Amino acid sequence: MLLRCRIPLSTFALEVDLALDSRVAAILGPSGAGKTTLLEAVAGLRHIESGEIEIGGRTLFSSARGIDVPPRERAVGYVPQDPTLFPHLSVRGNILFGTRNAVSRNGSTEFSLEHVVALLEIGQLLDRSVHHISGGEAQRVALARALLSRPRLLLLDETLASLDIGLKERILPYLKRVRDELAVPMIYVTHNTVEALSLADWMIMLAHGRVTAQGVPHAVLTSGAVLDEIDSGLENVFEAVLIDSNADDGRSRVRLESGTCLFIPYTPKPLNSRFQIGIAGDDILVATQKAENISAGNVLEGTIRGLDIAARQAILRVDAKEEFYVRLTPTAVRRLALSVGVNVYLIIKTRSCVILGG
Amino acid sequence: MSAEIWQITLFSLAVALASTLLILPIGIAVAWVLARKNWAGKTFVETIVMLPLVMPPVATGLVLLKIFGRRSPVGAWLYDRGVEVVFNPKGVLIAMAVMSFPLLVRSARSAFVEVDPRLEQIASTLGAAGPRIFFAVTLPLAWRGVVAGCLLAYSRALGEFGATIMVAGNIPGRTQTLSLAIYSFVQLGQDHEALTLLGVTIVLAFIAVALSERLARSKIKT
Numbered sequence: 001m002l003l004r005c006r007i008p009l010s011t012f013a014l015e016v017d018l019a020l021d022s023r024v025a026a027i028l029g030p031s032g033a034g035k036t037t038l039l040e041a042v043a044g045l046r047h048i049e050s051g052e053i054e055i056g057g058r059t060l061f062s063s064a065r066g067i068d069v070p071p072r073e074r075a076v077g078y079v080p081q082d083p084t085l086f087p088h089l090s091v092r093g094n095i096l097f098g099t100r101n102a103v104s105r106n107g108s109t110e111f112s113l114e115h116v117v118a119l120l121e122i123g124q125l126l127d128r129s130v131h132h133i134s135g136g137e138a139q140r141v142a143l144a145r146a147l148l149s150r151p152r153l154l155l156l157d158e159t160l161a162s163l164d165i166g167l168k169e170r171i172l173p174y175l176k177r178v179r180d181e182l183a184v185p186m187i188y189v190t191h192n193t194v195e196a197l198s199l200a201d202w203m204i205m206l207a208h209g210r211v212t213a214q215g216v217p218h219a220v221l222t223s224g225a226v227l228d229e230i231d232s233g234l235e236n237v238f239e240a241v242l243i244d245s246n247a248d249d250g251r252s253r254v255r256l257e258s259g260t261c262l263f264i265p266y267t268p269k270p271l272n273s274r275f276q277i278g279i280a281g282d283d284i285l286v287a288t289q290k291a292e293n294i295s296a297g298n299v300l301e302g303t304i305r306g307l308d309i310a311a312r313q314a315i316l317r318v319d320a321k322e323e324f325y326v327r328l329t330p331t332a333v334r335r336l337a338l339s340v341g342v343n344v345y346l347i348i349k350t351r352s353c354v355i356l357g358g
Numbered sequence: 359m360s361a362e363i364w365q366i367t368l369f370s371l372a373v374a375l376a377s378t379l380l381i382l383p384i385g386i387a388v389a390w391v392l393a394r395k396n397w398a399g400k401t402f403v404e405t406i407v408m409l410p411l412v413m414p415p416v417a418t419g420l421v422l423l424k425i426f427g428r429r430s431p432v433g434a435w436l437y438d439r440g441v442e443v444v445f446n447p448k449g450v451l452i453a454m455a456v457m458s459f460p461l462l463v464r465s466a467r468s469a470f471v472e473v474d475p476r477l478e479q480i481a482s483t484l485g486a487a488g489p490r491i492f493f494a495v496t497l498p499l500a501w502r503g504v505v506a507g508c509l510l511a512y513s514r515a516l517g518e519f520g521a522t523i524m525v526a527g528n529i530p531g532r533t534q535t536l537s538l539a540i541y542s543f544v545q546l547g548q549d550h551e552a553l554t555l556l557g558v559t560i561v562l563a564f565i566a567v568a569l570s571e572r573l574a575r576s577k578i579k580t
Contacts, residue, residue, distance in 0.1 A: 045479045071482040078483045084476050097494070099483030149484045315462045 001153070001185065005041055005051030005061075007034075013049075014038060016017070024179055024186045026200035026217065028193065034209040035189045036081070039155045042187070043078040044071035056152050056185075075148030077184070081157040083138040085130040091141050091184045092126040098149025111182065113151045118179050120144050139171050147182065154186040158195070172237070173276050173356060175199055193221055194294055197325075198237040198276075207223040218306075218317070221325075236324050237356065240264075251297060251350050258321035263297035264353040276356040281327040283352035286316065287345045289338050297350035300324075304342045309333060320346055359554060362530075367558050370536040373447065374515035377454035378508055385511070386504060388561075389466035390492070392490055396412020410521075411460040419453060419524025426452065426525065436520075449526030450533050456517045458511035465510055470496065506573050511567045 001020040006013055009338070014034035027035050027319040034155040040046035042053060044060065053061040055076070060069045086096050117123050120140045125133055126300075133141065146154060158171070172195050179199065189191035190196050196203055196217055205213040213220050233274065243261070251263045254277060264277060291299065302320025315332045324346055328338075338344070359367075377488040388407060392400070408431035410418050426433045426443040436443060443449045473496050481491045497504070519537040528542060536555055 043483050045483070071479070072485045074483070075485075076483060078478070078480065080480070084474070084480050086477060086481075086495060091461075097481065097486070100485070145484065325523055 002052060002054040003042065005038075005048045005053065007037055007041055007046060007048055009034065009209065012209045014041075015324065016031060016209075016220050017204070018204065018211065020187075020202060022185070022200070022202035023183070024188055024200045025204060026186065026196035027189045027204045027206055028191070028196055028208035029212075033206040034106060035206055036157055038077065038206070039069075039187065039189060041244075042153070043076050043155055044069065044074050045078070053307070058088070058152075069285055074188065075150070075152045077149055077151030077154045079139070079142045079146050079154070079156045081189075083142035084147075085141060086136055087130060089130070090126070091122065091128050091130060091133065094130060094141055095126075095144040096120075097119070097145060100213075111147055113148065115183075115233040116144050119181060120174050136171065140174055142257070143171065143174065143178070147178065151184060154184045156186060156188045158188065158190045158192075172199065176276075195237075197221065221315070224327060236281060236284075236322075238277050238279075238322060240277045242267065242269055242273050245269075245271065254353075256322050260300065260321045262348070262353055263350045264355065265351055269355075278354045278356045279324075279348060279352055281315075281325045283349065284324060284326045285347035286326055286328065286332070286338070287347060288338075288342070290345055291347065294347065295349070296346040296347045297355075298346075300346045300348070302346060304338060304340050304344060305339060306333055307333070307340055314338075318344060319344060343352055359558075360544060360551075363551060363554055363558070365531065366534060366536060366539045368556065369447075369534075370516055371562075373450050373498065373535070374454055374512055377451050377458060377515045378486075378512045380451070381399075381455050381459050382508065382557075385459060385462035385507065389463045389504075389507075390470050390496070392463070393467050394514055407463055408460045410457050411464075415518070415520025416456060416524055418456060419521030422453060422456060422521060422525045444525060444555040445527045445529065445533065447526070447533055450522050450535060453525045454515035457518050457521050458514040461514050462504075465507030466500065466504045469500035469507075472503070473499045486552040493548040502573055502576070509566055509570050509573070510550055516562060553557035 002015060003018040003020065006015050012034075014037050016038060027038065029035055037046060041048050042060075048061055048063065050063040051058065051061065059065070059067050060074050060076075061067060075239050086097065089097070094167065095116075096133055099113070117126070120143060122137065122140050122144055125137055130138065130141065143156075153253065156175070175186070175188070176199060178184065182247040188196070188199060200217050203214065204211055205220060238256045240256055240262070242252060244253035245266060246252070247266055247267075247268075250266045252265070252267045253263055255261050262277070269275070285296070290301075300320040302318040302324065304316055305319045305323075306315075306317030308315045311329050312330075314328045314330050316328060316333075316338065318324045318326060326346070332338075390405075392404060395525070413572060423444065424430060426436070428434060428437050428444070431444065441448070443452060476494055477499070478491050481495050486494065516535075517537055518535070519541070522533070525539060526535055526537045530539075530542070534542065536559055539550050540555045540559070542556065543549070
């Protein structure tokens, strides 16, 4: 995938030159960096002054060769930040809108209505009006609509929606399923570093229309230049299996992929159900000695594997079988004399572990 | 009501309907182009389209008379092919169509402007071509404005007087419409017929206003 374009905007020009070979590329950056503009340009909705866009060996745009494939022939699924559902159609009418043209675009049979509806859990919404569904549901419907047009590339703009929509409504778990089961390459714009971490295999930082950093997510995220730009919460996301529940105790127990067990607030879900849990990087305490007599339900032992300090914050990468990201103040790092290789204890309150995706 | 009154009423209703149906596709096309496209001479085209709304109807009628009269190139060309417009029911149709056209365009245009262009863009990324986007997205979302425009145009056509009398004359049983007939009956002192027709126009106006109010209300609800 090749994205090279120059687009003049009101105060600066978007100028990117990217060669991507990823399943999911996440684009992060402050508001007004040109992220949405870039997606629109790839979808063919925005005039490109000069450049070249090539996806899967097919040139969609080339100013040099005079190629500009119209949006309807690009086979690029676009899910904007505001889901932009057709207000006069039902949920079913919306998601079937693109199927008419779909077969000619991508021969894959993965994208059947039944499969996509099941994957995104929108079966019970099909006959509803789009005015009577929640924000998170609307996002899933918009995603289903894009998928059923059988795109060769999926463009997702999450920048604002991720702020408006509650944790339980997050689209992230569904995007993971789409990534794993449908194998459509994605370019994903987000504010949330952890979403990007848990979904993407390539990360691009965009600021003022320029690419300021790119690489594998962990490397990008812990580089000093990027730390300053992170303004959203740093969150840890894990796959979890429910292994024990006790309503009277008010807590349940989950096992993570590494075998580590965590207490989480009580959930009525059946045993062995699988879900994702999120732990904010700001909610994890770090101690250099094992603390006794504390109320927190989870204490994990681990080793610091990465430490990045910028002017206002320090990001700690701790290997406690699972990889945890913790955000501290630079003062705390100095006071505890934290550095790479140091053994630490991560103290996590039960209530800081949140089930994602409802 | 006498046969004469019935004939006048039905003739007016039928020609006004034909005029509305005639301008509907053209009006929708012009409204959409004005709502969505920009080009150098747009203001000029807008002005031409809206002109009949502000010009005295009699003046517009005179323009039509000069265009379709047998001595003009257009009129002569049509006459050679057996089509006569002046002092003919076709003249009534053309006068009504021209006079009501701006009302349809205005209403439909603002309805098209209100449709979020993002929806059309998304439709294009889903593989829909221009005509499908228009008929599956734009028009269904703008239909209330288009129907309201039709209602306005139809009412305007029924009430048309000045341009009609210039182009088509006031020939009883041939080109005489409701408005023209009321004028004639009053001139001839036939007050009973004039008042009957007045009653008919009041009923028709009432229906038109009630329908458009209802339409406006349903718009607020959604």
